[in-house]
Amino acid sequence: MQKYELDTPCIVVDQDKLKANIARVQRLADEAGIALRPHAKTHKTPQIARMQLKAGAVGITVAKLGEAEAMADGGIGPILIAYPIVGKTKLERLMRLAARAEVTVAVDSLEAAAGISDAAVNAGIVMPVWIEVDPGYGRAGVQPGEALLRLGRELRTLAGIRVTGVLVFAGQSYDEDSDEGRILVAEREAATALASAEALRGLGFPIESVSAGSTPVSRFASAMKGATEMRPGTYVFGDLTQVKAKAMNVGECALTVLVTVVSRPAPDRAVIDAGTKVFTSDGEDSPIGTGRGYVIGHPGIEVAWFNEEHGVLRLPPEERELKIGDKLEIVPVHCCAVVNMLDVMHMVQGDEVKDVLPIAGRGRVK
Structure with a gap:
């Protein structure tokens, strides 16, 4: 089958670009002398995680317990759950998962760590747990310094856990407008992680892993002095957010959404069969002036706005021959959110559909 025969809207992944992206970032990690533990929240698909492991990754990262279960079901591991696990139901699931897969969990509080410890003892x-430290992003993570030391002292009393690492996520890298700024974020992120690891070692913890990094700073892995690994995720597919961050160019983006023109209500307007229920409303507009997406082969078209089921395109004069029934490929603003909206992705080589992969972690947000 040819890709333009696919029913729409659907996710299309260019296999050659996917493989090139995996190889490129693995090479960056190798050249920096640090490990790569990619975040699977982007693709949510064991088959792609297996490609990353085969290329040299030391394991995978996930956000939610449900994603970890989906990866373990697919035979993938080791798994880092970079998210606090809280509540009786989730702790019971975590123990069942730990019985069949190699799992490490991030914590940033005594409450979360104590729950895991009690469940593990039972x-x-x-x-094994890693302590998440906030490197200035202002999301999750214990504050470095005295707050970290206080938490470390409290965790020493818990018999069911073993603290073996620290992790940080400097999401502020997405706000930088220059490579100089991104390098500075990478340096400071790694420095925070390393200082935190040394502080915990001073308390007697056998800290082995110092984990940092995201796709926008993966190019600067060599600047992450003291980090033992990085955890980028979006690099496998790419999107307009990563284009804005200069982590990749539009031509390297492997994931597109194939859509059909379903209405031509005005000469300068076309409507496609996908809105926020496919593309989502996450992220900012295209950095290259094309609105909520980039239409491959049609750089003059603006993806102007979405409703739930409709996408509205603004057409310049040279694009007004577009007809109802025409199909277009659009690079989204944020690919991770798009992947979570659909059940399968279509792997293509050129225009030929090679495989259809179930998105095993789709909707696994618990």
């Missing part, structure tokens, strides 16, 4: 295991 299950007769010791759970």
